[in-house]
Amino acid sequence: MTVEAEVPHTSDTASQGEPENYLTHETGLTSWLITVDHKRIGLMYLMSVIFAFAFGGAFALLLRTELATQGQTLMEADTYNQVFTLHGAIMVFLFIIPSIPGALGNFFLPIMLGAKDVAFPKLNLASFWIYVLGSIFAVLAIVLGHVDTGWTFYTPYSVGRNVTGGDQAVLWMTTAVFITGFSSILTGVNFIATVHKMRAPGLHWKRLPLFIWGVYATAVIQVLATPVLAITVLLLFMEKTMSVGIFDPQLGGDPVLFQHFFWFYSHPAVYIMILPGMAVVNELIATFSKRKIFGYMFVAMSSISLALLSFVVWGHHMFTSGMSEYGTMVFSALTFLVAIPSGVKIFNWIATLYEGSVSFESPMLYGLAFLVLFTIGGLTGLFLGVLSVDVYLHDTYFVVAHFHYTMMGGTVMGFLGGLHYWWPKMTGKMYSETLARIAFGFVFVGFNVTFISQFIMGSQGMPRRYYDYLDQFQPFHMTSTGGAYLLGIGFTIMAIMLVKSLRSGEKAPPNPWGSASYEWMTTTPPHPHNFAETPIIERGPYDYHLCSEEELWTGFPEDFKKGSEA
Amino acid sequence: MGHSHGPAYLAHHFETPKQQFESAKLGMWAFLSQEILFFSGLFVAYGIFRTWYPESFSVGSHLLNWKMGAINTAVLLGSSFTAAMAVQSAQKGDKGKTASYLIVTFLCAAGFMVVKYFEYSHKWHVGTLPGQYFGCPGFDCSNGPTLEFAEEMSTAIGNSYENFGANMVPYHLRTFFGIYFIMTGLHGVHVLIGMGLILWMLKRNASNEFSAEFYTPVDLFALYWHLVDLVWIFLFPLLYLID
């Protein structure tokens, strides 16, 4: 990165005060609400998804509390049905899907490309506000009450002809899904064009940070899968309001067709969720091992192949729904293929750690947690891909535990790792490492306590979504609820730590972790145009051996000068 | 943004006009692939229900006015041509010709919507409507099917009016018209959006924003318009023509 040497800010900082940055560049509320700066839009996404996560998390604690003991603990069965639906719908559509691409992707994708912004900044702003509009519809659905279909809106139940009330609210919720879907599509379109066309001079594909590869693969899925969800909920909407007989078996429709449509989106959506998590982990592992990611091209291509494979395995959600035997065999075989690129990633990361100089700061703790938890989540997925075993495990807590290990153990760990890792760059403030580690301890232990007990009771036949259960499952449910409270404590500590950092955190140097990746080469917080001048890229993002001491310096630039003069 | 780094049409975050043009074009293609997937869900639904209920779909196609469909096909094809000509004129920097081609495209689109309006209002009137409203003129089911409905049905089924009975109406026509209205409705919404885009293009053309160097918006609009045309090219035979 030659540009840094030419940019005057390093030497001028001391004499002229703070360099210009995106936070202080413009002020006032409107400068945020109608900003086209991808960094500010990223921060607005970040606040929104954290808010959605808190909401969804509160529902999770409510439903775990209800399940702590047999019978009614806190709420009626009817309320419980709504609570788990809202937990799922909010976490999936309002938190996980926009989380990493919307917040961290928006903020760092252009910086890592050495671009001034995404290709279509206004579209980016539009997609944020479309997301907000969709969220408003979701809130309306909650206020109007009675969405109890589960986040999958399976027909015929969701068509709700035999249920009193509730019809309207499901329409609001599906409208919310429809709208947020368009936000996701527009983000995808924007990122694809940005990655292809906005790369700085010298930044060819083989020098792209693996974060970009992951977010790019995600964008492809966002663009190609999400429209199918849009059409699915539109047809559901018609079925519900006009009884056209597409999904309702009473009218000659096919409820399994709904499942095909829904999972044609929602299986790829699983990769909209996990690929960005993996994308972050690449950066964490490289930075905290001070080493080039082993098998760079294999890891990059595994993201692309996961994106492509994700389109041909949706049928594994319908092994017990009455699909043809041959259909299930094909989908089962294709599902196993997913293990190959996933395995490529895990093994390459482990190989990177091997003989790397590994350090264990809080972001890396989340990165390593990802490795452990995602591996468990991925391997238990293989159990479910086996046709005979799936008949037994289908719709049990085993499935619940499996996807929480991938979604929460994977994506959320990646998100939290990325949040800690890039926090100093985004806010210009350091956070308390001690509190961060304590919070991590609670989250990691709490997560495993919550979901290992669910693996066990699932394998013993405890069905998911049930309000009540047999005596034999009591200890597991109790343990799981205890784990959920530990998670709650962990996230509370994390929230306190981040607020403290914003209020009184130490000033962050440009590159506190000593990373070689491009985003750390700009000032902290970044310049309004990311770099004072368009950078010229002369090395890969993980080429630690090609970096100067100054580039990897973890302190303030002026101190480096003093150090080298002394 | 404050600093000058090229012509006025070059947005601040691009380095060169070429980069800006290529980004916009790629973005549009990505968006169009999204559109194809959006409609493809409907085509799958059409295919499945046509296979399951061929008699309903056969009668359904007879209940549509193929002449009106054919006129609309011709009109849209023509408008695709004028849209392409508008791009060519814009490339040459011929502001006057660009405007006239855009206006013709707009008129074709409006003509399409007028024909669509007549088709829809006829169905509204007769009661060939989706789902539970099938046989309910004006979405009002209190009075039951009208004489006109029975006449249309008997002609479509190919039965003489005297022998016609309500039990001859295939049940899944409600599904056929559900699919018909959602497919043509979504397509119609795309046409309306396209008309809005044309008006915007005309305004920008009038205020001298386009030149031989910068004509990207017209180019992107035309891409979008060709897709709208393409979708109709599939809708017309599938819904109106196949028996």
Ligand SMILES: [Cu+2]
């Ligand atoms: Cu799946």
